[in-house]
Amino acid sequence: MKFFLFLLLVFYFTLEYKAQNTHALSMNYSFGIPTRYMKPLSTGGEGDASKAYLNYHNFLTNYKNTTRLNYAWEFNKKIQLGVVSNIAYHQISYNYLLPVTSGVSLNNVKINNSFASVSIGVDKRTTISPKLNLDFSISLIKRFALEKRKTYSTNGFVVSEHANWIEYSYDFEIINDKFYENNRSGMDRERKINLEYSLSLNYKFYSNWSFRFSMTYSRNWDYFLIYDVPIKKTYGPDENGNSTIETINFRNFGGNFINHHGIRDHFLDLGVGLTYSF
Secondary structure (H helix, E strand, O other): OHHHHHHHHHHHHHHHOOOOOEEEEEEEEEEEEEOOOOEEEOOOOOOOHHHHHOOHHHEEEEEEEEEEEEEEEEEEOOOOEEEEEEEEEEEEEEEEEOOEEOOEEOOEEEEEEEEEEEEEEEEEEEEEEOOEEEEEEEEEEEEEEOOOEEEEEOOOOEEOOOOOOEEEOOEEEEEOOOOOOOOOOOOOOOOOOEEEEEEEEEEEEEOOEEEEEEEEEEEEEEEEEEEEEEEEEEEOOOOOOOOEEEEEEEEOEEOOEEOOEEEEEEEEEEEEEEEEEO
């Protein structure tokens, strides 16, 4: 609801100043890096037995690729204030390192998440020279998961390539379409609307064309997951010809309930693109 109220306010100002407008359309590619590794948002307390199976150091964020189509409308040329909006496609790459057991690293599961987003905000321009200007914008952004739920699993047990006496399997479910609130989790309430901050340097190289170099900071990229990683070790045979099998489960469920564990990232994007002004 707040997002739509903001839209109405922006359109009001654009209509008030429609007599003096400058438009710009740009296409950008940016590469995003996490400002820190994933923040674990676990559901169990310190004394919760199920938490003993969790090792969030195994969850790593790699990068985020973003392609944006950006539209800007400078509705007040005197103070160089405008409206900016964009639609974007984002792909985030994660790794899950399967637990190390008996000194053996089992596998590295690659996980990808895809999102689309729309945003609208306010842009303030500062003119440095006839060919160079600097834009700072603050926008509200709404994200949409392109794949609501994704699963990654093995077809039964797999023999470790490093130790043939160790077998393992994994079953992950990545959840993007629902927010799970847990009183003990420490996770904030669902944030359907987030702010995005952007700084861009524009260099006019020909007629209405400019190079655009941007830096964008966006917060609260969340998702939830359920996982189960059973590991089976076979010892022996002993002097009597008997083998011993030990099974360990790394998982995020315990008792009669399932813990939906949340991960949250913040990203700093560095981008380059072209802008056409008209």
